[in-house]
Amino acid sequence: MIKGRVSFNEDTCKGCGLCVSVCPVKILKLDTSRVNAIGYTPAFCFEPEKCIACSSCALICPDVVITVERLES
Amino acid sequence: MSVIFKKTKGLTDTPFTYCPGCTHGIIHRLVAEVLEELNIIDRSVLIASVGCSVMSYEFFNCDAVQAAHGRAPAVATGVKRVRPDSIVFTYQGDGDLASIGTGEIVQAAHRGENITVIFVNNAIYGMTGGQMAPTTLPGQVTTTSPYGRDTHLQGEPIRISEMIATIPGAAFVERVTVVDPLTIRKAKTAIKKAFEVQLRNGGFSMVEVLSSCNIGWGLSPVDSLKFIKDKMVPYYPLGNFKDKGVQS
Amino acid sequence: MAKILMKGNEAIAQAAVSAGCEAFFGYPITPQNELIEYMAKYLAKNNGVFVQAESELAAINMVYGAAGAGARVMTSSSSPGIALKQEGISYCAGAELPVVIVSVSRGGPGLGGILPSQADYNQATRGGGNGDYKVMVLAPNGVQEATELVRKAFELAEKYRNPVMVMADGIIGQMMEPVEINPEPLPPVDRPWAAEGQRGRAQRNVVNSMNLDAYKLEQHNRDLQAKYERMEREDVMYETVQTDDADVLLVAYGTPSRIVKSAIATLREQGIKAGLFRPKTLLPFPSKQLKAAAQGKQFVLVAELSLGQMLVDVKLAIEGTVPVHFYGRTGGVIFEPSEIVDAVKSHRKGD
Incomplete structure (x- = not known):
């Protein structure tokens, strides 16, 4: 099973939710409990251990917020 | 552990000024990634147009010339003719390319101008507040077609890729979209091919990208992608309309 | 060469x-x-x-x-x-x-x-x-x-x-x-x-x-x-022809200024001292130089193949210090030297 890790350049996220909509393992959501530096509710990964490094979120992110790593194992 | 996706060097550090969820950002990134992968950032010249992408010269990490509304293909012609070693591409919306700039785009294709055109079609004038474009769908409500586009009065939407493909000078014409990871990957492949045509002096190349305008359409970002899939793609079919095969 | x-x-x-x-x-x-x-x-x-x-x-x-x-x-x-x-x-x-x-x-x-x-x-x-x-x-x-x-x-x-x-x-x-x-x-x-x-x-x-x-x-x-x-x-450029002793200053540019030169020769033969000021830069307009050249003249006559466009710049330059008159033909009609001669004469005092 391929494992991955997604990291968000949080302060450039505009909270559009496109990453959330395409994540096949449903581990992303918008953090509605706070706003980031530019006034949006940023996306984050709430179950990082489930990431499969598919890059879908990064591919559809319009603001190039997301970096994806593949964990070798 | 290895990084499999990070921001391309083809983009500057300036954050995009586009609305949340606007797919301009995806298209910018794809073009910039292609510039990096083809190792041409250093000799590329972006011709920025007028519309939402008017400030694209802030985002692409290469030299740029800002053009008047619709004139980007003429400006690109000027740059490319005097600097044929430069990679010259325009980035134009549908108001710019399909309305005020139809003369310039048709004639640049007609001359077989060795430039690449990224044509972003979102069926509306976004920057000026959501007015009707020549590409606006039948019945679509905009601020200047408040009762829906009436095709008897305002015509049927214009299909630019199909038209350009009929011009002998056009070497590569493809319509793509960016609504999910699969279509995004395909869009990038087409954009890369288009630049490869230019690298091989193959003539005019254009990629039309069906894009969203969630603010102008009055939809959420996610619903906007559904609108492209369900409403735009049936009228503007995806696919290649012209490929002289010069990119490989 | x-x-x-x-x-x-x-x-x-x-x-x-x-x-x-x-x-x-x-x-x-x-x-x-x-x-x-x-x-x-x-x-x-x-x-x-x-x-x-x-x-x-x-x-x-x-x-x-x-x-x-x-x-x-x-x-x-x-x-x-x-x-x-x-x-x-x-x-x-x-x-x-x-x-x-x-x-x-x-x-x-x-x-x-x-x-x-x-x-x-x-x-x-x-x-x-x-x-x-x-x-x-x-x-x-x-x-x-x-x-x-x-x-x-x-x-x-x-x-x-x-x-x-x-x-x-x-x-x-x-x-x-x-x-x-x-x-x-x-x-x-x-x-x-x-x-x-x-x-x-x-x-x-x-x-x-x-x-x-x-x-x-x-x-x-x-x-x-x-x-x-x-x-x-x-970088203002202009030419003056026989302006120093002139009583009448003609202002013209382009090829018509050569027609005006012929008119000036005729006028001088007839005893009327006319001179030419010819702007070579229309922008920047040689305003100061024109104003200086016009001082003490009886009047200025602007001749153009239009109905009076440079005329405005001439008037602005001269600032009302000397009367400014105009002669022009337009639509593709080119004036003859005799027309300029007649125009100058029509504005001469006492002629």
Whole structure:
């Protein structure tokens, strides 16, 4: 099973939710409990251990917020 | 552990000024990634147009010339003719390319101008507040077609890729979209091919990208992608309309 | 180098390429067609760039792109075509690009006619593009001077990073005269701002006229204005003929100024001391010099192939210190020397 890790350049996220909509393992959501530096509710990964490094979120992110790593194992 | 996706060097550090969820950002990134992968950032010249992408010269990490509304293909012609070693591409919306700039785009294709055109079609004038474009769908409500586009009065939407493909000078014409990871990957492949045509002096190349305008359409970002899939793609079919095969 | 007999349009083209013009973008329009045809013939065989654009609008935008990429470029047209180019000229001025525009003007308004006219003085000096910008305008009086001023236009365009227009009336475009064209190319000019691909350069170059910050845009406009003031200090050009002892000062530019010279000879034969002040730069206009030349004269008579366009600049220059009269023909009609003689006489006191 391929494992991955997604990291968000949080302060450039505009909270559009496109990453959330395409994540096949449903581990992303918008953090509605706070706003980031530019006034949006940023996306984050709430179950990082489930990431499969598919890059879908990064591919559809319009603001190039997301970096994806593949964990070798 | 290895990084499999990070921001391309083809983009500057300036954050995009586009609305949340606007797919301009995806298209910018794809073009910039292609510039990096083809190792041409250093000799590329972006011709920025007028519309939402008017400030694209802030985002692409290469030299740029800002053009008047619709004139980007003429400006690109000027740059490319005097600097044929430069990679010259325009980035134009549908108001710019399909309305005020139809003369310039048709004639640049007609001359077989060795430039690449990224044509972003979102069926509306976004920057000026959501007015009707020549590409606006039948019945679509905009601020200047408040009762829906009436095709008897305002015509049927214009299909630019199909038209350009009929011009002998056009070497590569493809319509793509960016609504999910699969279509995004395909869009990038087409954009890369288009630049490869230019690298091989193959003539005019254009990629039309069906894009969203969630603010102008009055939809959420996610619903906007559904609108492209369900409403735009049936009228503007995806696919290649012209490929002289010069990119490989 | 021996003089050769050349048609004005062709001589202008040859002078431009001799000066080092690398690229030409144009569109056919009478009466400047020989110019674009000469460019097509010459540039293709001499490593130059020639593009017949789909419109004047496209042509000036190609010029904008080519100049933006750092090339020495030019376009030419005539009245209705210059009207179409105004958008691009404003962009060139805003982005501070050195470009040369030759206007071989004809009669208007609208489609007008194809015979010579000076009814585009306002078009050239006031322009129809948007914004607080100015274009330098040079007005030759014949084929030889046209070749010299085209060369000068490239120098000035590069000195100021500004569009320069050579306004040749249709007479110059169409007539043949013996000319000697300077064969030396102008020295290349550094263009560190050109957008031609970074190629290792540290900074990105962006050729642009947009600025959404009002204060920055205001400053940009002030900088442009300072440039225009410098043009006025350093590069005003004019000619005076027999003005010192004259009682009457005639003001004319372009080929009609030669008709006025004939009239002056006739007037002097008849005992009327007339002189000529001829602006060679219509913008910057030689206002101070004209005002000085007009002092003490009985009156000033402005003669134009229009119904009074430069007249306004003459009046502004003279500031009411001397009476200013006008004589003009238009629509392609060219005045005879006798008409000018009669006009001068009609305003003479006691004649």
